[in-house]
Amino acid sequence: MQRIVLHHTAGGLKPTAFDKQHYHRLVDGDGEVQAGLHPISANAPGRQLTAGRYAAHTRGLNTGSIGVSMACMANAQWHDPRACKAFPTPVQVEAMIAEVARLCRAYSIPVDRRTVLSHAEVQTTLGIAQAGKWDFDYDPFGILDSRDPVRIGDMLRDRISAALGDVEPQAPRGPMPVIRRGSKGEAVAMAQRALGLAADGIFGPATETAVVAFQRKHELLPDGIVGRATWAALNLEN
Ligand SMILES: [Zn+2]
Incomplete structure (x- = not known):
């Protein structure tokens, strides 16, 4: 085929x-x-x-x-x-x-x-x-x-x-935005995928909890906000 x-x-x-x-x-x-x-x-x-x-x-x-x-x-x-x-x-x-x-x-x-x-x-x-x-x-x-x-x-x-397993998902062009509770869109979905969550593109309490846990594990400030350092730790920096 x-x-x-x-x-x-x-x-x-x-x-x-x-x-x-x-x-x-x-x-x-x-x-x-x-x-x-x-x-x-x-x-x-x-x-x-x-x-x-x-x-x-x-x-x-x-x-x-x-x-x-x-x-x-x-x-x-x-x-x-x-x-x-x-x-x-x-x-x-x-x-x-x-x-x-x-x-x-x-x-x-x-x-x-x-x-x-x-x-x-x-x-x-x-x-x-x-x-x-x-x-x-x-x-x-x-x-x-x-x-x-x-x-x-x-x-x-x-x-x-x-x-x-051939390639990683492509990051969108331009810097990754800072996302936090209440954020919506493709960047949120990308973070959710990287965290192993269902990618609904809505940054709600469950996403925030997962971000905080991820930040703790990676010795980042556990503020639940995905900024430059957290994007980098998620391997989604550009
Ligand atoms: Zn068709």
Whole structure:
């Protein structure tokens, strides 16, 4: 197999029988990964694609492509994806990242823009028209404000690469901000990941407790505020 294309089903947080016809892997809202109806080999290069006998997930790009989808985004509105009742859960996105990393290893697929990409990147990056598919021109973690699918894809690829153990997650450009209780956003999520917490991007009491414990362990001032010294100790300085 040559690549993996990432999708959302535009359904609820549990996959349906219909979804299983169209994707090789489905990740539900609880982070469970289910196999689709068709084996990955049904989309292998050199195989004849007969309707109903392979996973048809990406127009003009099914041969050689593994389709992985999160069951989510039922009735989502493009202009406000986070308002969707079936917005992907953090555990679901993490499970997708882990499953894609596993598939990359199993099929020796490199993690780059042309080989691990979201459906929304296919038209931009590979030039194959996809009729306005927007999975994912939004950050499925609900943190990044960007609607640029390649930027979102780069973030997911960093996470997939990290899951493979090849590289560490990339720090954002520019100095890391000072974050403390009440802070929100990607820097908070990065600190949470480094601390082994669920990365919801919201610096609440549990994050503060974990920061203080980390600071004590590393003989830093245990003030619960992540500044330059604490970022450095988390190996996220730049
Ligand atoms: Zn799709």
